[in-house]
Amino acid sequence: MKKDLMSYCGDDILDAADKYWNNAKKQTLLRRLTVIGVAALLGVGIIAAALLTAAKINKPVPKPPETTAALPLNGVSEEVTAAVGTSASPDDSITAADTAGEITEPYPVTDEESRDPEDTTGKTEDSEPPVTDTETEAGSVTQPPETQEYKDPVFTAAEIGRLFEEQGREDVVTNAYIKIAVPSETELKYRYMSIPDAEKIGVYKIYTTGVNTTKAEEDRAQKDWDNVCKALGITPPEFGQYFGEKYVLYSGAGEAWRTFQITNRLEGPVGVTLDGIDVTVDQSKTDDELKEALKPVRDKLCELFGADLPDVHIKRSYDTESEYGCTGIVVTFYNAEKNGVDINVCSCSDHIILNFDNVKRGNSDVLSKTVLKKVYVTYVRYLCEPEAICEYTGDARLISIEEAEELLYKGYVFGGHCCPLCMAAQEKVSFENYDKVGLVYFEGVPFYAFFKNLHSDTPNGNAVYARTLVPAVEVSGYENYFESQKEFHKNR
């Protein structure tokens, strides 16, 4: 009798997967609790210090400056886009009760009920690397001084490394460099920002703060649900989650936001049509043409969600194999004024993401040369001010490109595992005579992104670049950190 292939899978594999899955949830919760705890402690500390200072000099406590000078918006970095995508994580809200021991459940369960009885692991495998005393001491400078100006060094190398290790994201977990496919060097524009002609650069902290959904918000979400269903031409099903023939709808609350998602069913290039307006893009058009063409879509979505999102941001992705080169286009509608900080740094205000896909997943999928119809629409409404998500913590000295090159050639680069052993396991790439350098923000910290052309003889003719990151602000303890990583990974 024929059985599906995975039914032959061994129990040890399934157990290992369950363990990783459970740990992923624990890590997420732990990180959030840590962030909230640290934020609370810092907040108390800062308020106490400010009150003390104000009392001493007998004048009101000064307000922090709004944000640093805006950086040019000439494309979005890979990291920032990923952050845009993940910040609206539906899982956070689907699974408010999702502390499931084994796997997630569609029904609310309590912690106690759902805990995996066999899971007694307290510590995750991806625990933090050891930090030397020296590094810990140097790390104290990360607390922004009252002047909102950092003194060098801003971070320790261990703190920078931890930014990546805690992400668990595809492009950063096991690589010190990532490979990027683009049709031409010009198209790298989606992968970096211009380097500002300035001596200082803003540094930020990215939070996910806990905000409870209010009754008014829930009512509004219900209204959105009804509006969208009507626009899609379906009778409004029960609020929350809906699996229809053509669409999957989801509305839920996260820690600091509400999300609404419209997803195509996975088989076939089914488009989303809202009140007769097709949500599609023609990938052969320029970004400016796309912006123009998408105006009716933006207006319709803004009308449905009662949002004001006049600005548009576009990012294209490419690969080396797909016949048509472009694997997808991500369009973000947002309000630059409300966002406060450049969207390349963080998307921290209400926005709508249209994720157009051009990747073959099943036999019934049809890839397109021009018009992309397979789209995931995600609306994110924040329940807090942008500053609660992306906090400006001060200006720091922007190190020169020459200084960054020195670090690059020493191998003090980031992008995942910073362990020299792991990095050596990758195909060796020399960044001598690199092709391009730009700036990217990752978790609120600026980095120089160095790009090196590897080759262009791919099946679809796209060029492949390696990209690696060097902090754009001064960092201490590189040598100790990279050495300690060797030991840490040897012992794993």
Add this chain to the structure above:
Amino acid sequence: MSADEYIIKLFFDRDRRAIEEADQKYGKYLLTVAYNILHNEQDGEECVNDTYLSAWNTIPPEKPGSLKRYLCSIIRNNAISKYRSQKAQKRAGVTLCIDELGEYAAPDEREAAAIREVLDGFLKSVSKRDMTVFVYRYYYAYPVEQIAARLGLSCSGVYRILDRMKEQLRQRLNKEGITV
């Protein structure tokens, strides 16, 4: 005696509390497995009940090493069968992601062990994260969005991992002369 051993003992003693205990411990877990495949609460609950009945009829003589895996295997088969039956009657609205990997009929236990070895060897050769993505998609039939959110990936990232792994697995199976 562990909780599972106690439940299995109840099955062996033909004590009906075995089902109550199993339901208390694994009920929600089993319902999730069925729901992910069928997308219907009522059908899922029917599958859970059928699973307890199957367990009642097969333990003894079976004495599972892991009760959780044993029950999961039963409910998964039940849910997939139900799905196929619904599909034949045009009642199933969604294409089951599990079908993307194809099917295989192992003629005997030796052949089943061979394919298990290839499959397990492949999944052990990739990173734990990729393995988890693969298992949660193709064994537990989780929605891609949920996998992405839990593991901190983008949806397209999850699809890329799955596509890449499917191709690698196909090549490995071909190399071993196994066609699915």
